[in-house]
Amino acid sequence: MGKVIECNDVGIRYITGDLKAIGLKEYVMRRITGKYDVKEFWADRNIDFYLDSGDMMGIIGSNGAGKSTLLKAISGIMEPKEGSIKVKGRIAALLELASGFDGDMTVKENAYLRGAMLGYTRKFMDEKYKEIISFAELEDFQDRTFRQLSSGMKSRLAFAICCMVEPDIIILDEVLAVGDGAFRKKSGDKMREILNSGVTGILVSHSIDQVKELCNKVLWLDHGKQITFSSDVKTVCDAYSEFLVTKELPGSEEEIKELSLSYEKRMAEEKAKKDKKETKKLEGILAKGTKNTAIEASLDIIENNAPELLDMHEVGKWRRKNNG
Amino acid sequence: MGKAIRSAKKTLSVFASNRFLFEELVKRDFEHKYKRTILGMAWSILSPLLTLLVMKLVFTQFFGRTTPHYTIYLFAGTIVLSFFKEATNNGMTSMISNASVLNKINVPKYLFLFSKNVSSLVNFSLTLIIFFIFCIFDSITFHWGFFLLIYPIACLVVLNLGVGMVLSAMYVFFRDTKYLYSVFLTLLTYVSAVFYRVDSFPPLVQRFFLLNPVYVYIKYIRTVVIDGMVPSLQYHALCLLYAFLAACVGALFYKRYNRKFVYYF
Numbered sequence: 001m002g003k004v005i006e007c008n009d010v011g012i013r014y015i016t017g018d019l020k021a022i023g024l025k026e027y028v029m030r031r032i033t034g035k036y037d038v039k040e041f042w043a044d045r046n047i048d049f050y051l052d053s054g055d056m057m058g059i060i061g062s063n064g065a066g067k068s069t070l071l072k073a074i075s076g077i078m079e080p081k082e083g084s085i086k087v088k089g090r091i092a093a094l095l096e097l098a099s100g101f102d103g104d105m106t107v108k109e110n111a112y113l114r115g116a117m118l119g120y121t122r123k124f125m126d127e128k129y130k131e132i133i134s135f136a137e138l139e140d141f142q143d144r145t146f147r148q149l150s151s152g153m154k155s156r157l158a159f160a161i162c163c164m165v166e167p168d169i170i171i172l173d174e175v176l177a178v179g180d181g182a183f184r185k186k187s188g189d190k191m192r193e194i195l196n197s198g199v200t201g202i203l204v205s206h207s208i209d210q211v212k213e214l215c216n217k218v219l220w221l222d223h224g225k226q227i228t229f230s231s232d233v234k235t236v237c238d239a240y241s242e243f244l245v246t247k248e249l250p251g252s253e254e255e256i257k258e259l260s261l262s263y264e265k266r267m268a269e270e271k272a273k274k275d276k277k278e279t280k281k282l283e284g285i286l287a288k289g290t291k292n293t294a295i296e297a298s299l300d301i302i303e304n305n306a307p308e309l310l311d312m313h314e315v316g317k318w319r320r321k322n323n324g
Numbered sequence: 325m326g327k328a329i330r331s332a333k334k335t336l337s338v339f340a341s342n343r344f345l346f347e348e349l350v351k352r353d354f355e356h357k358y359k360r361t362i363l364g365m366a367w368s369i370l371s372p373l374l375t376l377l378v379m380k381l382v383f384t385q386f387f388g389r390t391t392p393h394y395t396i397y398l399f400a401g402t403i404v405l406s407f408f409k410e411a412t413n414n415g416m417t418s419m420i421s422n423a424s425v426l427n428k429i430n431v432p433k434y435l436f437l438f439s440k441n442v443s444s445l446v447n448f449s450l451t452l453i454i455f456f457i458f459c460i461f462d463s464i465t466f467h468w469g470f471f472l473l474i475y476p477i478a479c480l481v482v483l484n485l486g487v488g489m490v491l492s493a494m495y496v497f498f499r500d501t502k503y504l505y506s507v508f509l510t511l512l513t514y515v516s517a518v519f520y521r522v523d524s525f526p527p528l529v530q531r532f533f534l535l536n537p538v539y540v541y542i543k544y545i546r547t548v549v550i551d552g553m554v555p556s557l558q559y560h561a562l563c564l565l566y567a568f569l570a571a572c573v574g575a576l577f578y579k580r581y582n583r584k585f586v587y588y589f
Binding site: 014015022023024025027072075076077078079091093099100102104105109112113116117118119120121122125 | 342344345347348349351352355356422424425426427428429430431494498499500501504583586587
């Protein structure tokens, strides 16, 4: 055991304003005339957490909360302006990577280049290349240039190369699954396999259910501020879901608990309301409707409350038959 | 000093562990340059020859009559200058054109610059072969001093790397660097004595030419090839000084700013 990732009071700052757009000539002129004006913008500030070996942390927060910036700092692409980040072990960052391939090179050349960028050795690539191609289902396209591939194929290859790693630490930014239906399932399974293999990981996701399912710690960011870091994933996730509705940020642990409770209450109420509505509908149908519509309505209720009782395949068949 | 050596050692070990990436990058640059075009390598030879032809046609009238081996004189100037131009121009864009990768994966960024320089060097070597063939036709006798040409070329490579590092950093921050640099290169062409001789200037002005590193390297090559002489020891020191300065400034620039690139991609 021991701390694998340690963030101490981390702050990451962007400079906004003049610099980027104006160019060198204008920059010099504005410096001379004293009109040069930049503002700083803290994408993250006072972020403080640590992860033990085997921990899986979910980062939640709305757009612009500073999640991706924090991941970049942890993977070493950015440097924090304040505080320190200590990382022990090899990091693999699975960010959105379908871009950055070379259109004129073949699939094979691109795969090797990308592998090299991710820090693999040539030997490793020679061993894994077949596996990568078959995972990405691109056996027939190996000698095509990259330009000729569809965007789905590109992201499939990117994913396949990335997930061949055996890292100590894995960082995921919204890439639990890519591609179309069948591949989506396959990539999702592969991802879970990696996550469950005992690596330490950080996962950014907008899907609260995913965070609940996979993580044992959670970090909630809002506009660069750390709202909470906790191992009580369920409470924090519930509080976050409630926050998305009420838009009121909790200020303390108690408030988070309160939010989470009110979320549970609201969910229970909503469920009761829905049940009531369905029951009413069923009653109405029973009063004047046919047998089939009654079955349909009861199916709806069961589907809402206990979907595991139903064989959806059979239900679908039945529905198709009866709706013509 | 010990610290500098340690950090140099560290850089070397990082470089060693990234050898695979470096090889793949060089390979990619070659693909781009040679494989996907019909003319391929032939173009690398044709293009300097065309430049040479035009210059020869235009300038022989003005300068060629008094200059011995004028074709070789011109050729030495154009290949060195175009090597410098190509290497620094490619170096300048090396970061930006790989931005989509660099802001997602943590790799040593200078590898992208180095690989571009390797492909420019190979290109230059091709033109150098043509240059020597021209020397034979121009009845220039080879002597052992020709081996010394490795020295200014090595210095030039280091200069290119250093300048490329500065430019690539500036280009990330200021996108008009490209235009300003092209203006600079045009001026450089005129002050590098590619097609004229500096003898007609007063001695003081002639010294000013030595402030231009590209001219210094061109002159070295001409002294060896055309005059059949070996430059003085001081002249060697001057060559090294420019390379050393460029390398230091480039390394400082890179070290200071490379972490900030990602904010500007």
